[in-house]
Amino acid sequence: MxxxxxxxxxxxxxxxxxxxxxxxxxxxxxxxxxxxxxxxxxxxxxxxxxxxxxxxxxxxxxxxxxxxxxxxxxxxxxxxxxxxxxxxxxxxxxxxxxxxxxxxxxxxxxxxxxxxxxxxxxxxxxxxQWRRSLLWKALMYQTYEQIKEQYPTHRFIFLTLTVKNPHITDLRSQLEIMNKAWKKLTKRKEFGIVDGWIRTTEVTRPKLPRKNKKAPIVYCPKTKNTHAHPHFHCILMVKPSYFGVGYLKQSQWAELWQSCLGVDYLPVVDVRTVRKKGKDKSEPITDDDIKSAIAETLKYATKPDEITLDCHDPQSREWFYELTRQTHKMRFVASGGALKNALKADDKISNxxxxxxxxxxxxxxxxxxxxxxxxxxxxxxxxxxxxxxx
Structure with a gap:
């Protein structure tokens, strides 16, 4: 009772x-x-x-x-x-x-x-998107444990590749160019230091530059509803020699990406190893640190906040409609080398x-x-x- x-x-x-x-x-x-x-x-x-x-x-x-x-x-x-x-x-x-x-x-x-x-x-x-992201993270965590046994001296680096923001109606053609450029990149001599890779595609609205990560996100008022910001998030499994004779600086990655794209501007890229979380950066990197970085890489194709931004504004809604049209049936996840079978493609994921x-x-x-x-x-x-x- x-x-x-x-x-x-x-x-x-x-x-x-x-x-x-x-x-x-x-x-x-x-x-x-x-x-x-x-x-x-x-x-x-x-x-x-x-x-x-x-x-x-x-x-x-x-x-x-x-x-x-x-x-x-x-x-x-x-x-x-x-x-x-x-x-x-x-x-x-x-x-x-x-x-x-x-x-x-x-x-x-x-x-x-x-x-x-x-x-x-x-x-x-x-x-x-949330459930797919959870699945990919879980599969990648399992793969990571196997990779540690098979390639105990290899390490992971994280690479972000961007292009100039295209008009939203040109997004599909720009993504096709990026996919072809990535294929060229994987065949370059410098990429031979990579034994396995995973590449995910993310599309966001253009934002204004931030001084640091703690600064609030501000969308570009002029282009947030007219342009898109497509970019690749890449997990690269590299040989130990990458951190010696095979090391590529960020500027070298940018030049490589520019060459593969065939553009007359130097695109923005970001490359980094796993960083220690917390205040004490002197402590050794742990498996949890690496898994956390992997989770950050396997994000949503487009975050819900980007989709619903100013959802009562017809121009903002039209941006999302065009995003849907432009990316219809495109693959946003790819992998190769030792990580080729690490993830399931969108169309292979079951209920x-x-x-x-x-x-x-x-x-x-x-x-x-x-x-x-x-x-x-x-x-x-x-x-x-x-x-x-x-």
Whole structure:
């Protein structure tokens, strides 16, 4: 029986903390002190006792780790609204509306894990971009562990290659030029120091230069809705000799990239090794430092904030529509050498991959219980909906 808190005789709406309290008979040796932790006692109780009418049990109440679903799904709703504004992209809007509308979780190996969901697979869906990014990171982490054993003396460097910002209507042709230039680069003598590589493509709106990374991002007022900033993020696995006789300075990388592009200007490039996180830079680089740098490289194709920027402005929306047209069916991930099979291409990623995202948990095994959480746009949250439990 629920205890409804009162205030001056006025009955208040019960909340999650009242619903799953020790007053309710939860069979657990450990007292339930913090409800914002997915423990098996709560799962068992919820499955057997449906919330009373008017009580919302949110996913973020059950699992703090999964609270990010709300923000990603809210962004997907916003992108869907943008697509729905014109007939050309109505089908995309419908697919985004149906993306991850419900999530079914199970309890395996002391973990609350996603077992079932359906994704729209639209390139710029924030939920799908997030899930692909998680999958790529997990696959790359696994590859990194294997590479350490096979190439114990090799190291990783991170290279960013840019071009002059093209008009958004010229983006596709510029990306094709960049792809051809990259192919030329990999065949250059200087690139022989690289034994494996991964290249991802990112497209952003033009921004004003920043003095440092802590400075706020300011979009270029003149070109933010007319031009694009395409660039490559590259992970390069290099021989030990790279840091000796084979070393290439940043200026040399820029000249190489200029030559491969065949342009009359020196493009901006950035090359760096893994940097130590934290204040003490004198400590040795760890595997976690390298994995963190890898995660930064395997970013979204276009961040949701870039898509939804000034979304009520017709010019800003048109920038996104043209981005969608220009990048239709283009590959944004490539790899070669010892890292050739490290990642899955966009069109090879299955719905099951996006559920697991590298999680070793077997989603196909038969679970005794699955809890369903349905996304409610008006509430901006995933809320427990036992009608669809399994």
């Amino acid at each position: 629920l205890n409804y808190p009162t205030d001056g005789g006025q009955e208040k709406k019960p909340c999650f903390s009242n619903f799953v309290t020790p007053n309710c008979e939860i069979h657990s040796k450990t007292p339930l002190k913090n409800p914002i932790v997915a423990n098996q006692a709560v799962i068992e109780y919820l499955y057997s006792n449906h919330p009373p009418q008017g009580v919302d049990v949110k996913l973020c109440d059950i699992s703090e780790r999964d609270s990010v679903w709300d923000s990603h799904r809210n962004q997907t709703s916003l992108v869907s609204d943008i697509y729905s504004e014109i007939q050309e992209f109505e089908r995309y809007a419908e697919r985004l509306d149906g993306c991850s509308g419900y999530l079914k979780f199970g309890w395996n190996d002391s973990k609350f894990v996603l077992k079932q969901a359906f994704f729209c697979r639209v390139r710029y869906c924030p939920v799908c 099951e991959d996006m559920i697991k995202t590298g999680n070793e948990d077997d989603t196909e095994q038969t679970d005794e219980k699955r809890l369903n959480f349905t996304y409610y746009p008006t509430k901006g949250s995933y809320i427990y909906n036992p009608v669809h439990n399994e």
